[in-house]
Amino acid sequence: MTAAMAVYTEISDGELTRFLAEYDLGAPLSCKGIAEGVENSNFLIRTERGSFILTLYEKRVNERDLPFFIALMEHLAAQGFSCPTPIAGRDGRALRRLCGRPAAVISFLEGLWPREILPFHCAGVGDALARLHAAGAGFPMSRPNDLSLEGWQQLIGATARQADSVAPGLAAELAEEMAALRRAWPQGLPSGICHADMFPDNVFFRDRAVSGVIDFYFACTEAFAYDLAICVNAWCFEPDFSWNPDKGKLLVDAYQAVRPLTPEERHAFPVLARGSALRFLLTRLYDWLNRSAGALVRPKDPLEYLAKLRFHRAAEGAATYGL
Amino acid sequence: MTAAMAVYTEISDGELTRFLAEYDLGAPLSCKGIAEGVENSNFLIRTERGSFILTLYEKRVNERDLPFFIALMEHLAAQGFSCPTPIAGRDGRALRRLCGRPAAVISFLEGLWPREILPFHCAGVGDALARLHAAGAGFPMSRPNDLSLEGWQQLIGATARQADSVAPGLAAELAEEMAALRRAWPQGLPSGICHADMFPDNVFFRDRAVSGVIDFYFACTEAFAYDLAICVNAWCFEPDFSWNPDKGKLLVDAYQAVRPLTPEERHAFPVLARGSALRFLLTRLYDWLNRSAGALVRPKDPLEYLAKLRFHRAAEGAATYGL
Numbered sequence: 001m002t003a004a005m006a007v008y009t010e011i012s013d014g015e016l017t018r019f020l021a022e023y024d025l026g027a028p029l030s031c032k033g034i035a036e037g038v039e040n041s042n043f044l045i046r047t048e049r050g051s052f053i054l055t056l057y058e059k060r061v062n063e064r065d066l067p068f069f070i071a072l073m074e075h076l077a078a079q080g081f082s083c084p085t086p087i088a089g090r091d092g093r094a095l096r097r098l099c100g101r102p103a104a105v106i107s108f109l110e111g112l113w114p115r116e117i118l119p120f121h122c123a124g125v126g127d128a129l130a131r132l133h134a135a136g137a138g139f140p141m142s143r144p145n146d147l148s149l150e151g152w153q154q155l156i157g158a159t160a161r162q163a164d165s166v167a168p169g170l171a172a173e174l175a176e177e178m179a180a181l182r183r184a185w186p187q188g189l190p191s192g193i194c195h196a197d198m199f200p201d202n203v204f205f206r207d208r209a210v211s212g213v214i215d216f217y218f219a220c221t222e223a224f225a226y227d228l229a230i231c232v233n234a235w236c237f238e239p240d241f242s243w244n245p246d247k248g249k250l251l252v253d254a255y256q257a258v259r260p261l262t263p264e265e266r267h268a269f270p271v272l273a274r275g276s277a278l279r280f281l282l283t284r285l286y287d288w289l290n291r292s293a294g295a296l297v298r299p300k301d302p303l304e305y306l307a308k309l310r311f312h313r314a315a316e317g318a319a320t321y322g323l
Numbered sequence: 324m325t326a327a328m329a330v331y332t333e334i335s336d337g338e339l340t341r342f343l344a345e346y347d348l349g350a351p352l353s354c355k356g357i358a359e360g361v362e363n364s365n366f367l368i369r370t371e372r373g374s375f376i377l378t379l380y381e382k383r384v385n386e387r388d389l390p391f392f393i394a395l396m397e398h399l400a401a402q403g404f405s406c407p408t409p410i411a412g413r414d415g416r417a418l419r420r421l422c423g424r425p426a427a428v429i430s431f432l433e434g435l436w437p438r439e440i441l442p443f444h445c446a447g448v449g450d451a452l453a454r455l456h457a458a459g460a461g462f463p464m465s466r467p468n469d470l471s472l473e474g475w476q477q478l479i480g481a482t483a484r485q486a487d488s489v490a491p492g493l494a495a496e497l498a499e500e501m502a503a504l505r506r507a508w509p510q511g512l513p514s515g516i517c518h519a520d521m522f523p524d525n526v527f528f529r530d531r532a533v534s535g536v537i538d539f540y541f542a543c544t545e546a547f548a549y550d551l552a553i554c555v556n557a558w559c560f561e562p563d564f565s566w567n568p569d570k571g572k573l574l575v576d577a578y579q580a581v582r583p584l585t586p587e588e589r590h591a592f593p594v595l596a597r598g599s600a601l602r603f604l605l606t607r608l609y610d611w612l613n614r615s616a617g618a619l620v621r622p623k624d625p626l627e628y629l630a631k632l633r634f635h636r637a638a639e640g641a642a643t644y645g646l
Contacts, residue, residue: 010438011438012437012438012439013435013436013437013438013439013528014438014439016435028435029433029434029529030431030432030433030434030435030527031435032355032357032358032359032367033357033358033359034355034356034357034358034367035355035356035357035358036355036356044355044357044367046374046433051369108353109353110352110353110369111352111353112336112339112351112353112354113336114335114336115333115334115335115336115337116335116336116337204353205336206352
């Protein structure tokens, strides 16, 4: 398996030393750009005080959202949820600037993310998601999900002309799906802080248990069951895109052991699964159609999520998901 | 400054755990692909015993050369030269296989490589190079430099048709330079183990002193003064490609404080400087002309080394370099 990943910004040793002098972390001992995360530049730094992640926020992250993300990680960590903790400089601020970009130092989380999803991973992620939803209660800030219905509509508009080059008839299929989801989209479900991107590369395991969750840069205020649907899409299909009902049941059972779904959430789940499949189908399709020849990151295959969307459309109610 | 770097191979958590079980390093705690090195895939791993670099050797490294590189690092480290030390598995072997590729775990070196070259860096690298040459004495293996005259001739042939698309008249200039270097190339200079790629990203500093040298995958048996010429090219020109005589003198003086050049080496130095400039000009030109649309690594600018080559051609003897 070959992966393409990128570091977008290079930090000089002088800039790094000056930047770290604003913290109580001691001098830098090493700094390695790490090939994870396609949105930002991440560096694993070792200082006299330990290991940390230094993130430079690249243009795909809206700078106005950064205070929300930083405060959310602080809140979740304070609630005992294992996630990166922003490290404040001596002036108390965690969000700073480096190389002309917003930057933050966050704690380093141990663990490995699973490349091959085994059933125990699905149980672990269901449990972790429910604990994340519980830990988010009481967080005072909110952030709308800009990748919900209106965001999808925009992406459909932006991809309509070229979508059929990826799969014949795709543009029409997307428009029909959008119309159906607009009619069926549930309102008033239990909602709160959602991760909204809890894919395998964002969940670390150690000794078969979740050791931490990273990358809160899509986090938003959303229906909890929609976040669960994102996880089901990301963790419970096999590499050939076939649905694995055992993994699905393990994931939703582990979630419900912490927070049982309401009848309304169970009823809405098939529609939420379609919506979350459409969301990743559309962003992948957009990235696919707009990839540049000199791109540092290989776009992900949009057809994976087209297959998942079609599975959900054909599914016969919540029982499909073990609900 | 934007950098493009790559990890070519992804390692699953299961493969990593099984691989590390062959060592006495404890269980893996984390594994991050690092965005350094354009030839191989490198991972910074943390285990219960500490931090290490795991390298998967990609196709650009000839597998038959790996025993030489591994044994050389072991030899240099045993001589007290600060470089990565290969870690042997329980069976005593350091060179193993992972993900279908040759792989080795090597020790992690602290330090930062300089993005901006200051005069003290040049003194440090001159001293380190001379100590490396001394530490290589007694190493029983040898490896010819396949990027010397015959290698350049091959690269000139492979780039001749397209070279003028990079700079008008370049193909003819390269052929003339090659002919001149063939006539003038020195024989019988003091030789031994050379690094042959001691560029800034391969030299780590801490507290203004060299803390270690990495990446021995071009190391070979070569004239020591040629290795010095590679360093002079890599460290003593400014970003606008202009020669900095102060940096040049600091580098060669620090080298000579450990190992003074012979009169023959001083006399040959301008030709060696041209040859080493041609060597990097040709490999960069080849990579530039053969870059693919989906490349993960942006090729380096060949014109940088054309400017350096022209400087050396116009130079008036060894005095130019403070020799």
